[in-house]
Each structure stands twice: as structure tokens, then as C-alpha cells.
Amino acid sequence: MANAYAVPDGALDAPAETSGSGTLSRVLAEAFGSFVLVLGVLSIGVYSFLNQSGAIGVALTGGLAYAAALIAVGHVSGGWFNPAITLAQAIAGRVRWAEVPLYWIAQLVGGFAAGGLLFGTLPDKLYELLGKEDNYGLYAQGANGWGDFSPLYTLSQGGATFEMLQAGIVELLASAALAGIALAVGTRNRAAMAAAGGFGLAALTVVAYPVTGAGLNPVRSTVAAVFANDWGGVSGQVWLFWVAPLVGAAIAALFAVAFGPQESPEDAAYxxxxxxxxxxxxxxxxxxxxxxxxxxxxxxxxxxx
Missing domain, CATH: 1.20.5 (Single alpha-helices involved in coiled-coils or other helix-helix interfaces)
Incomplete structure (x- = not known):
């Protein structure tokens, strides 16, 4: 019996709703989607002092940006825009392992392009008005962290916070859930991809935001950490926001492969x-x-x- 989560070799060469989508097309699609997602999430974080949006604003922005990118190019590349989800898809047999590094590089390029654009358009002297030393301090507001850099620490004025273990568990579980959604929905129906992916990311962001600022995506966390440029502080915590999402996504993929619904080879080829x-x-x-x-x-x- 073939596993329902696996697809035949080369199936990604011609996704169900398009044709002729080669490796270059898929890589460019991943870069574009990552650009849209990271630009939306970091913008709402960097300018949080103006919009006072909190967790709901970050969740809605991230969910809508993810849904829009999925609708635009999800049928070309699969619409992962996240190294953790890409890993889950590879474990499930939907992406060739040789292409995983290309996807990750494309996602990082798109994310850093968004971060650079945002950084380059910050108003002059804005950081002084907000009591920051430089523009890097503005990015620290959108970075992910725990301890003194947990949003709860700021919200409670230092009265309470989440430590590393708690932050890691929340990021791992939330990333596992997000990867599970991506695995379950697939790529055939863009409307379903956008709805499930967007709502899923938004809901999980609300849950994880008070703990870590809701990383859930190593690219988003890395871009914020690099532009925050505080390697003795919040930037130095970025490693957790690679380890936890990747481990969580891998666990979700293994569960999907092991316990997912089974179908005959004839049905799988349908x-x-x-x-x-x-x-x-x-x-x-x-x-x-x-x-x-x-x-x-x-x-x-x-x-x-």
C-alpha cells in the first residue's frame, strides 16, 4: 500500500494546476512568497509602536500575507515559504532532498530582500524619537526571543517571562501544527491552501506571540535577528528559532507518513x-x-x- 502523503518522483516538476514549472520557477516562487510573508510580519513588528496592534495585528498580517502568497504562487512551488515546512514536505516525499537547500536559499534571499527594503525605508531620526540608539533597535521590537526578550516580559513590565525551555516547547508544537496543516491540505486547491494556511498561521501566532513573539519560521526569525544586530542579546537567541521549528516540522512529517491514510497505488496515481x-x-x-x-x-x- 502506498502512503497517501507521498507523491511520485518528479511530480513537483508539473504541479497539478500548472505545467512547465521547473526548478528555477519553483525557487523564484519561494523567494517571492518569502518576501511577501517576511515583509508583512516584520513591518507590523517594527512599527508596533504606531499601530498598537499586538498579537492580533501580527497574526492577521502574517495570516493574510501567507494566504496571498499561497494564492499567487503556491501552485508553482507548493507554497512553503518556510524552511521547516520544506523539511516536512521532503520527509513526506513531496520535495526531492537535492532541492531542499535551493528552497532554503531562495527563502532566505526573499526574506532578507524584504528585511533590507524595510530597513532602508525607515524614517530618519525615528529611532531617536523612540529612545533607541539606532535603527537596529527598531528591529529588535520584531525579533523573537525569550527571557528578557519575551513579549510577556515587556507586557508585564518585568514581572513575568518565559524561559528558554518554555519558548522552545511552544515553538516546536506550533511549528509542528503548521507543518501538519500544510501536509494535510496539499497543493491541488489554492483556495483551500490559502484558507488553511492563512487561518492556521494566524491562530498559531496568537498562541505563540506572548511567549516568543511567534517565530514559527526560521527565515522570519533570522532576518529580524540579523537586522536587530544585538548578538549579545536577542539576536544571539535565533538558534532556538531554527532548532525548534525544524524539529517540530520533522515530527509532524513522520507522524503523517506513519499514521496518515493509506491508499492503493492505483488511487495514488489518480x-x-x-x-x-x-x-x-x-x-x-x-x-x-x-x-x-x-x-x-x-x-x-x-x-x-
């Missing part, structure tokens, strides 16, 4: 195009049958004459 082929074959058979009947009738009439 494609919507088969229906079209069957319809064409039926039409051809009907035409042939009709032609043969007409010939027999003509021959009978001629004989009777």
Missing part, C-alpha cells in the same frame, strides 16, 4: 486529468459506434433495393 481522458475516450468510442451503425444501416438499405 489525477483529475484521468477524468478528462476518460471523457475523450468515451466520446471517441461513441463516435466510432455511431459511424459503424450508420454504415450497417446503409448497407442493409442497399441490399433491400
Amino acid at each position: 489525477d483529475e486529468s484521468d477524468d478528462a481522458d476518460d471523457d475523450v475516450d468515451d466520446d471517441v468510442d461513441d463516435d466510432r459506434t455511431g459511424t459503424a451503425d450508420d454504415d450497417d444501416t446503409a448497407a442493409a438499405d442497399k441490399k433491400s433495393d
Whole structure:
């Protein structure tokens, strides 16, 4: 019995809703999607002092940006935009392992392009008005962390916080859930991808935001950490936001492969195009049958004459 979460080798060369999507097309799609997602999430974080949006604002921005990117290019690359989800898809057999580094590089390039654009457009002297030493301090507001850098620490004015173990567990579980959603939805229906991915990311962000600022994506966390440029503080904690999401996504993928619904090889190979082929074959058979009947009738009439 074939596993329902695995697809045949090379299936990503021609996703169900498009054709001719080679490696370059998929890599560019991942870079674009990562750019849109990171730009949205970091913008709301860096300018949080203006919008006072909190967890709901970050969640809605991230969810909507993710959904929009999925609708735009999800059918080309699969719409991962996240190294952790890419790893889960590779474990599940949907992405060739040789392409995983290319996806990760593309996601990082798109994320850093978004971070650079945002950094380059920050208003002059804004950091002084907010009591920051430089523009890097503005990025620290959107970085992920624990301890003194946990949002709870700020919200409680130092009265309470989450430590490393708690932060790691929350990031691991939330990332596992996000990867599980991506594995379950698949890539055939862009509307379903956008709805499940967007709502899923938004809901998980609300849960994780008070703990760590809701990383859930190593690219988003890395870009914020680099531009925050505080390696003795919040930037130095970025390693956890790689380890926890990757481990969580891997666990989700292993569960999907081990306990997912099973189907026969014939069912696994089924494609919507088969229906079209069957319809064409039926039409051809009907035409042939009709032609043969007409010939027999003509021959009978001629004989009777």
C-alpha cells in the first residue's frame, strides 16, 4: 500500500494546476512568497509602536500575507515559504532532498530582500524619537526571543517571562501544527491552501506571540535577528528559532507518513486529468459506434433495393 502523503518522483516538476514549472520557477516562487510573508510580519513588528496592534495585528498580517502568497504562487512551488515546512514536505516525499537547500536559499534571499527594503525605508531620526540608539533597535521590537526578550516580559513590565525551555516547547508544537496543516491540505486547491494556511498561521501566532513573539519560521526569525544586530542579546537567541521549528516540522512529517491514510497505488496515481481522458475516450468510442451503425444501416438499405 502506498502512503497517501507521498507523491511520485518528479511530480513537483508539473504541479497539478500548472505545467512547465521547473526548478528555477519553483525557487523564484519561494523567494517571492518569502518576501511577501517576511515583509508583512516584520513591518507590523517594527512599527508596533504606531499601530498598537499586538498579537492580533501580527497574526492577521502574517495570516493574510501567507494566504496571498499561497494564492499567487503556491501552485508553482507548493507554497512553503518556510524552511521547516520544506523539511516536512521532503520527509513526506513531496520535495526531492537535492532541492531542499535551493528552497532554503531562495527563502532566505526573499526574506532578507524584504528585511533590507524595510530597513532602508525607515524614517530618519525615528529611532531617536523612540529612545533607541539606532535603527537596529527598531528591529529588535520584531525579533523573537525569550527571557528578557519575551513579549510577556515587556507586557508585564518585568514581572513575568518565559524561559528558554518554555519558548522552545511552544515553538516546536506550533511549528509542528503548521507543518501538519500544510501536509494535510496539499497543493491541488489554492483556495483551500490559502484558507488553511492563512487561518492556521494566524491562530498559531496568537498562541505563540506572548511567549516568543511567534517565530514559527526560521527565515522570519533570522532576518529580524540579523537586522536587530544585538548578538549579545536577542539576536544571539535565533538558534532556538531554527532548532525548534525544524524539529517540530520533522515530527509532524513522520507522524503523517506513519499514521496518515493509506491508499492503493492505483488511487495514488489518480489525477483529475484521468477524468478528462476518460471523457475523450468515451466520446471517441461513441463516435466510432455511431459511424459503424450508420454504415450497417446503409448497407442493409442497399441490399433491400
